[in-house]
Amino acid sequence: MKLRAAIATAAALGAAALPFAAPAQAKDDLVIGVAQFPSSLHPSIDAEVVKNYVVGLGLRKITAFDADWKDSCLLCAELPTVANGLAKIEQGGEGMAVTLRLKPDLKWGDGTPVTTRDVMFTWKAGSDPASGWSNVNSWKRARSIDVVDDHTAVLHLDKVRVDYNQWDELLPAHVEAAVHDAAGNTAEYIKQTTFNRAPTTPGLWNGPYRITQYQSGNQVVYEPNPAWSGTKPGFKRIVLRVIDNTAALQANLLSGDVDMVAGEGIGLTIDQVLALQKSQPDRFTYIFRPSLNYEHIDLQKDNPILADLRVRRALLHAIDRQTVVKRLFEGKQPVADTWVNPLNPNYAPGAATYAYDPARAKALLAEAGWKPGPDGICRNAKGDRLSLEFTTTAGNKLRELTQQVLQSQWKASCVEVVIKNEPARTMFGETVKKRTYTGMVMYAWSSGVTESPLRTLASSQIPTSANNWSGANYIAFDNARMDELIATAETQLDPAKQKAAWAEMQRIYAEQLPVLPLFFRSEAHVVPKWLTGYAPTGHGDYAVLWAENWRSK
Numbered sequence: 321m322k323l324r325a326a327i328a329t330a331a332a333l334g335a336a337a338l339p340f341a342a343p344a345q346a347k348d349d350l351v352i353g354v355a356q357f358p359s360s361l362h363p364s365i366d367a368e369v370v371k372n373y374v375v376g377l378g379l380r381k382i383t384a385f386d387a388d389w390k391d392s393c394l395l396c397a398e399l400p401t402v403a404n405g406l407a408k409i410e411q412g413g414e415g416m417a418v419t420l421r422l423k424p425d426l427k428w429g430d431g432t433p434v435t436t437r438d439v440m441f442t443w444k445a446g447s448d449p450a451s452g453w454s455n456v457n458s459w460k461r462a463r464s465i466d467v468v469d470d471h472t473a474v475l476h477l478d479k480v481r482v483d484y485n486q487w488d489e490l491l492p493a494h495v496e497a498a499v500h501d502a503a504g505n506t507a508e509y510i511k512q513t514t515f516n517r518a519p520t521t522p523g524l525w526n527g528p529y530r531i532t533q534y535q536s537g538n539q540v541v542y543e544p545n546p547a548w549s550g551t552k553p554g555f556k557r558i559v560l561r562v563i564d565n566t567a568a569l570q571a572n573l574l575s576g577d578v579d580m581v582a583g584e585g586i587g588l589t590i591d592q593v594l595a596l597q598k599s600q601p602d603r604f605t606y607i608f609r610p611s612l613n614y615e616h617i618d619l620q621k622d623n624p625i626l627a628d629l630r631v632r633r634a635l636l637h638a639i640d641r642q643t644v645v646k647r648l649f650e651g652k653q654p655v656a657d658t659w660v661n662p663l664n665p666n667y668a669p670g671a672a673t674y675a676y677d678p679a680r681a682k683a684l685l686a687e688a689g690w691k692p693g694p695d696g697i698c699r700n701a702k703g704d705r706l707s708l709e710f711t712t713t714a715g716n717k718l719r720e721l722t723q724q725v726l727q728s729q730w731k732a733s734c735v736e737v738v739i740k741n742e743p744a745r746t747m748f749g750e751t752v753k754k755r756t757y758t759g760m761v762m763y764a765w766s767s768g769v770t771e772s773p774l775r776t777l778a779s780s781q782i783p784t785s786a787n788n789w790s791g792a793n794y795i796a797f798d799n800a801r802m803d804e805l806i807a808t809a810e811t812q813l814d815p816a817k818q819k820a821a822w823a824e825m826q827r828i829y830a831e832q833l834p835v836l837p838l839f840f841r842s843e844a845h846v847v848p849k850w851l852t853g854y855a856p857t858g859h860g861d862y863a864v865l866w867a868e869n870w871r872s873k
Contacts, residue, residue, distance in 0.1 A: 346872040347850065348556040353569045353578035354586045355716065357537050357562045359749030361515040363489040364446060364455040367775065367792040368748050369613075369766050370586045374560060375489070376864035377542050378429075378525035382420065382487035384861040385769045391485060394865065395434065395526075397421040397471075400485045407484050415463070416477040418484050424471050427547035428492050429522035429530040435470040441493035443475070445500055452506040452788035454775065456768055456860065457488045479811050482818065483770065495523040506788045528553040528868035537745070538562055554853070554871035564743065565715040566592060573846060580604075580851065583843030584862055585613055585764050589718030590649050593844035607845040608652055611858040612769070614659050617710075617836040618752065618761040618795050625706065626759070630688040632833040636674040638681035638733035639726050645839050648722065656837040658826045659765060659773060663840075663858075666770065666809075668823035671830035681733045690734070698734035707736040708759035711751065714741040719762060722838075752794045753783050764841060768860045772809045773825065777834075779803055797834045 358371035363379055382395045393399050398421060400406035406419040426434035445451060446459030453459075461483075462475040477484060495514050503509035514521050519534045528548045533541035542558040561578055563569040570592050572578045581587035588596075590608075597606045619626045626632060641655045657674075660667045685691075690698035690706050698706035710727065712719045720741065727737040737760075742751060751757050765776055775781050779798040781791030805828075808821040830837075845856055853869035856862075 347579075348872075349559065350555045350557070350580070350851070350870065350872070351559045351561055351578045353561050353563055353572055353581045355562075355564055355566050355569050355588075356586045356713070356744040357564070359745050360510070360513075361519050362510070362513050363491075363515070364451075364453040365510055365513075366749065366753070367454040369584055369764070370744070372766075372860070373582060373584055373586055373862055373864055374540055376527075376862055377529045377558060377560075377867050378527045378531055378545070379489050380527045381489050381861070381865065383485060384865050385857065385859055386861070386866075387855040387857045387863070389769045389857075389859065391769075393423075395422055395426060395490065396487075397423050409480060410476070414479060416480055416484050418475045418477060419468075420473050420475060420487070422471040423549075425549040426526060427549065428494070429525040429545045429547055431547050432492070432494050432523055433470070434490065434492075434526050436467045436473040437470075437493045438490040439473045440465055440467060441497050441500075442489075442491045445491065445496075448506070450506050450788055450790075452510060452790040454781075454783075454790055454792050455488045456771060456775065457483060457486045458774075459488075480813060481811055482813065483772070483810065486768070486770075490526070492523050492526070495521060510788070529558060548868070551868040553868045558867070566717045570596070574600075580847045581845070582863075583607070583609060583611075583845040583856055584766070585841060585843065588844060588846060589716065590652060590842060590844045591718050591721075593846055594650055594652075596846060603849075605847040605849055605851070607843075607847060607854075607856055609843045609845065609856040609858045610661075610663060611841050611843045612661050612664060612767050612860065613841040613843065614656055614661070614765045614767070615653075615762070615838040615841055616656070616659070616765065617838065618757075618763070619833075619835055620755065620757055620759055621796055621834070622755075623708070623758060625708065628688045629833065630684045631690070632836070633674065634681040634684035634688070634733065635730065635735065636833065636836050637677045637684065638735065639729045639836075640676040641838060642676065644722065644725055648718070648725075649839075649842070652842040653839045656839050658829045658837060659767070659776070660822070660826055661840045664769070666819070666822040668819065668826050670823065671826045673830070678733050685734065692734045696731070696734060697736045705736055706734060707738060709740045709757065710737045710760045710762070711740050711742060711747065711757055712762040713744040713747055715743070723762065753789050755783075755794065755796060760836070762838070766860045771860065772806055774806050774810065777802055777825075777829070778806050795834045797832075799828065799832065802828055 356370040358368050358374055360366045363375045380394045384394050386392050400418050408417045410417045443459045443465050446453050461477050463478045464476045466474040499512050500509050503512050519531050529542035530545045532543045540560040544553045563572055566589055645653050658671050689700045693699040712723055730737050775792040777797050781793040782796045783789040783791050805821045805825045812818045847854055850873050852871045852873050
C-alpha cells in the first residue's frame with residue numbers, strides 16, 4: 321500500500337458532515353464513546369487502559385497525579401511526605417513508615433463508611449504473592465500495617481521507596497472480603513469477584529458516580545453516588561458506549577449518538593480527529609494532549625527468528641517511523657527510542673537510536689543468515705522464509721493502517737509480515753498476557769509520571785500460570801542488571817543516583833530491543849462545546865478521576 325494513498329483513505333473517513341443541532345439547554349446526560357471493552361472490572365486485575373477508564377468514574381485511588389503532573393490526595397486527607405512527618409525512615413534506614421489518613425466522610429455507594437478495614441483487606445489480598453494483581457502501585461510494598469483508628473493506618477514498607485506516597489484503589493471489605501476468602505485461591509477469586517459478577521452492586525463504588533447498568537461489551541451506565549461527600553456531580557447519567565470499530569465510532573459522534581470520545585487510546589485515532597478538526601472546526605472542542613502512552617511492538621522472544629538481536633535491529637532500521645508520524649499524525653506524535661518520553665522527568669538522552677536505513681537492515685539480516693529469495697522474501701540456509709505474524713487490536717483503523725505501512729516497508733527489506741488481528745478484549749485478556757502470539761503485537765503502554773518500569777520490564781513481573789498471570793512484563797524480559805537498576809530507581813532517594821539508574825536502564829533497553837519502539841501518543845479528545853471542567857492529564861491517571869468537575873453549560 322502506498323503511504324500517501326493510505327493516508328488519503330483514512331482522512332476521507334472523517335470528511336463527511338452529518339446534520340446536527342447543538343443542545344438548547346444544559347444536558348443531564350453525557351454519552352462517551354469508547355472503542356474497547358475491558359476483560360475485567362476488578363481494578364487490580366489485568367493492566368488495561370480501558371479498564372482504568374471504566375473503573376475510574378466510580379472508584380477513586382488513594383492518590384493520583386493530576387493534570388499538572390503533581391501527586392495529590394483523592395481519598396487521603398493529606399499527602400504523606402518526609403517533610404510533613406507522615407513518612408519516616410525506619411529499620412535503621414532500611415524501611416519506611418507511611419501514615420495514611422483517610423478523609424473522614426468517605427462512603428461506599430451503599431452508605432458503608434470507607435475505613436482502614438478496607439485498607440487492611442486490600443493489603444492482605446494484594447500482598448499475596450499469588451494474587452494475580454497487576455496494579456501500578458503494588459500493595460506488596462508494605463510488609464505490615466498498623467491500624468491506629470478507623471481513618472488512620474501506618475504502612476510499614478519493606479524498604480525505602482521513591483513511590484512511598486503513591487497508592488491505588490481500595491477494595492470494599494464489606495463486599496469483597498467474604499468472596500475472596502470463600503474462593504480459596506486467586507484463580508477462583510478472579511472468577512467470583514463481585515466486580516465481574518455483579519458490577520452494579522452499590523457497595524463497590526466510592527467515587528462521585530456508581531455503575532447502575534452494565535451490559536458486557538456494549539455499555540456501562542453511571543449515576544451519581546448518593547453517598548458521595550465531595551463536589552456534587554454535574555450529570556444525572558454518564559453512559560460509556562462501546563463501539564469497537566473506530567470508523568463506526570466516528571459516525572456515531574457525527575450523528576450525535578455519542579457526545580464525545582475519550583483520548584487515552586480508547587477512542588478515535590488521531591488521524592480521524594485531525595480530519596474532523598479540518599472538516600468540522602467549530603463543532604467540537606479538540607484537545608491534543610502529549611502523553612506518556614508509548615506505542616510499540618512486542619516481540620515473541622521464544623521465536624528463534626526474533627531471538628537474534630541482529631534481526632530485531634534490522635526490523636527497526638527497515639521502518640521509516642519519522643515519515644509515518646509526520647504524515648499520519650502531522651508530527652504530533654514523536655518517534656520513541658525507549659519507553660521514557662522526553663517529557664518525563666526521568667528521561668535521559670544518549671540511548672542508542674535506529675534511523676531509517678534499509679541498506680543497514682539488509683546487511684544485518686545477511687549477517688544473521690537471511691538472504692533474499694527469488695520472490696524478494698529472505699530465506700535462511702535451510703530454505704525457511706523470514707515470515708512473522710503481526711497482531712494488533714482489530715477495528716482500530718489507524719493501528720491497522722500503520723500495520724499495513726510497516727508491512728510494506730518490511731517487505732522492501734525482504735521480511736514477510738502476515739497480519740492476524742484480534743478484538744482488544746481477546747488480545748489483552750489472553751494473547752498478550754499469556755504470550756500465545758508467535759511473532760509481533762502492537763499496542764501501547766500507559767505509565768504514571770514517575771512510575772518505574774517494574775511492571776513491564778522486571779523479571780518478577782513476568783506473567784506465568786504459577787503466578788496466575790500477574791504482572792505486565794508481557795515480553796518476558798529477563799535481565800539481571802535491569803532488575804538491579806529498577807530496584808535502585810525505586811529505592812534511591814538521592815536524585816543523582818536515581819537519574820543515573822534511569823539513564824542506564826534506557827541504554828540497556830535501546831541496545832537489547834526487547835520491543836520495537838514506535839512513538840509517543842498525543843491523546844486526541846473530541847469534546848462537546850458545552851462540556852466544562854474536562855482536563856486530560858497525559859499520563860496513567862486519567863481525567864475520569866476528576867469527573868465530578870464535569871459540567872454542561
